[in-house]
Amino acid sequence: MNNKLVWAPVDLKQSALRILDSGTADGVWIRDLQSDLEPDEAQHTYVGIDIEGSYFPSGPPKNTSYHVQDINGTYPAEWKGSFDLIHQRLTLCVSGGVESTSDAVRKQVELLKPGGWIQYVEVQGWTADSDGRGWKDFTTCVAELVASVGSSVTHIDRAKGWLLDLGLVDVEEVVLEGNFGTRDDKELETLAKKSALLTAQSILGVAQTFPQELLSLPLARIPQIKTDLEKEMNTEPTNAHWHYKVVWGKKPQ
Numbered sequence: 158m159n160n161k162l163v164w165a166p167v168d169l170k171q172s173a174l175r176i177l178d179s180g181t182a183d184g185v186w187i188r189d190l191q192s193d194l195e196p197d198e199a200q201h202t203y204v205g206i207d208i209e210g211s212y213f214p215s216g217p218p219k220n221t222s223y224h225v226q227d228i229n230g231t232y233p234a235e236w237k238g239s240f241d242l243i244h245q246r247l248t249l250c251v252s253g254g255v256e257s258t259s260d261a262v263r264k265q266v267e268l269l270k271p272g273g274w275i276q277y278v279e280v281q282g283w284t285a286d287s288d289g290r291g292w293k294d295f296t297t298c299v300a301e302l303v304a305s306v307g308s309s310v311t312h313i314d315r316a317k318g319w320l321l322d323l324g325l326v327d328v329e330e331v332v333l334e335g336n337f338g339t340r341d342d343k344e345l346e347t348l349a350k351k352s353a354l355l356t357a358q359s360i361l362g363v364a365q366t367f368p369q370e371l372l373s374l375p376l377a378r379i380p381q382i383k384t385d386l387e388k389e390m391n392t393e394p395t396n397a398h399w400h401y402k403v404v405w406g407k408k409p410q
């Protein structure tokens with residue numbers, strides 16, 4: 158997003174850091190960060206956690222480890238106060254209700270060293286007025302899928318308050334626009350469209366199995382959304398936008 162992986166003002170070049178990627182899935186953020194750094198700067202220790210271990214990459218480098226860990230569960234005691242940077246992307250929105258999610262945030266803050274930073278990156282249920290009907294309806298389905306597991310795409314709007322309540326300092330947030338449609342960089346445009354269509358395919362496939370009462374759109378509309386979206390993605394200009402919110406803060410020294 159905006160080609161930036163770390164918003165918290167952490168000096169990644171100064172010294173070897175212990176970095177946690179929570180909800181790591183296949184470790185893509187860790188790998189992206191590692192490839193952004195010069196080899197002699199990448200002396201950090203990387204830990205990826207996820208509730209689902211089958212996505213973990215095999216044969217990670219020796220400074221990188223992956224662990225099955227529920228963010229709502231109990232962390233290894235030795236992890237407490239051990240991380241310089243905790244990153245979590247697109248996972249706050251699937252960690253349950255407000256209470257369990259704020260508790261998950263509290264437990265993550267406990268994992269930070271004094272002076273350590275935490276950052277959350279989440280999608281918001283926002284589309285631009287100019288976006289196509291298929292894109293807008295797909296976005297509605299994303300929010301309703303998240304709601305169906307008792308969670309919410311609005312947890313990120315509480316994250317700044319949670320971090321402040323936990324005594325973090327230098328807490329900031331920023332809203333970024335993600336563009337999955339027409340852009341100058343045609344290679345990136347093709348990639349973004351492909352990834353949006355793939356995500357839509359799996360999310361709409363799940364939505365189609367839902368009982369009507371979990372959806373605000375008529376169930377019969379769901380298969381049509383995919384067709385509309387494919388048409389929109391092949392029409393110039395393509396308008397397909399999301400907002401992402403990034404929130405970060407520092408544990409006091």
Ligand SMILES: C[S@@+](CC[C@H](N)C(=O)[O-])C[C@H]1O[C@@H](n2cnc3c(N)ncnc32)[C@H](O)[C@@H]1O
Nearest residue numbers: 180181182207208209226227228246247248251
């Ligand atoms: C939408 S994916 C995001 C993956 C990755 N962070 C990224 O940005 O590509 C959400 C991830 O959170 C994981 N997850 C969901 N609930 C979790 C929990 N309670 N504890 C740990 N991981 C969880 C899922 O298994 C999934 O890999």
